[in-house]
Amino acid sequence: xxxxxxxxxxxxxxxxxxxxxxxxxxxxxxxxxxxxxxxxxxxxxxxxxxxxxxxxxxxxxxxxxxxxxxxxxxxxxxxxxxxxxxxxxxxxxxxxxxxxxxxxxxxxxxxxxxxxxxxxxxxxxxxxxxxxxxxxxxxxxxxxxxxxxxxxxxxxxxxxxxxxxxxxxxxxxxxxxxxxxxxxxxxxx
Numbered sequence: 048x049x050x051x052x053x054x055x056x057x058x059x060x061x062x063x064x065x066x067x068x069x070x071x072x073x074x075x076x077x078x079x080x081x082x083x084x085x086x087x088x089x090x091x092x093x094x095x096x097x098x099x100x101x102x103x104x105x106x107x108x109x110x111x112x113x114x115x116x117x118x119x120x121x122x123x124x125x126x127x128x129x130x131x132x133x134x135x136x137x138x139x140x141x142x143x144x145x146x147x148x149x150x151x152x153x154x155x156x157x158x159x160x161x162x163x164x165x166x167x168x169x170x171x172x173x174x175x176x177x178x179x180x181x182x183x184x185x186x187x188x189x190x191x192x193x194x195x196x197x198x199x200x201x202x203x204x205x206x207x208x209x210x211x212x213x214x215x216x217x218x219x220x221x222x223x224x225x226x227x228x229x230x231x232x233x234x235x236x
Contacts, residue, residue, distance in 0.1 A: 056147060057147045058146055059144055062079050062086050063141065063142045063143060064139055064143065067135040067136050067139065070132045071132075072134055074121065074129075074135050075116055076117040077116075084112055086110075086117065089149060090106060091104055091105070091106055093105075093143070093144040094142070095144065102141070105123075156214075162223060163179045163182055163221070164180070164181060166221075166223075167228070168230055168232075169227065169229055170230060176193055177194050188212060189211075189212040190211055191210045192207065193210060198234065219231060
């Protein structure tokens with residue numbers, strides 16, 4: 048087992064370790080995958096502090112749905128199982144990531160939200176609206192967070208726009224090839 052993931056390959060955060068479960072080293076998970084349990088499909092996880100490139104590759108030894116959440120047992124950096132509550136407690140708050148290449152291909156008319164980051168967004172009239180800085184959710188739908196360097200806010204900083212990522216009524220098209228999103232949106236909204 049590798050102690051380090053290749054630095055050249057982008058890793059995608061799929062969740063985090065939220066707590067301990069029982070006394071035998073199992074952990075509670077918070078998953079950002081859809082469906083929730085899809086995180087359990089990946090046998091190897093990169094475990095690290097949020098925003099850090101340091102960490103270690105862990106094997107997911109067992110995992111399952113438990114109530115409304117998920118629990119799992121994973122390995123230590125040396126490949127041995129985490130087997131006690133104290134060791135599991137040291138993992139709480141760490142992120143779970145996988146290499147981007149481990150994700151299945153997106154289906155027809157589907158896109159991974161992370162692939163939208165960095166794309167240029169234009170109105171249907173061709174006016175620039177900004178670049179996708181991140182994608183968040185308001186509970187009802189995903190929301191593109193744009194940064195428009197061509198427009199300044201009242202403090203003189205690049206303007207930020209929030210555009211609901213709703214295909215059809217708001218998002219006209221997404222082209223990964225052209226690195227472009229076309230939206231039914233206006234710069235002054």
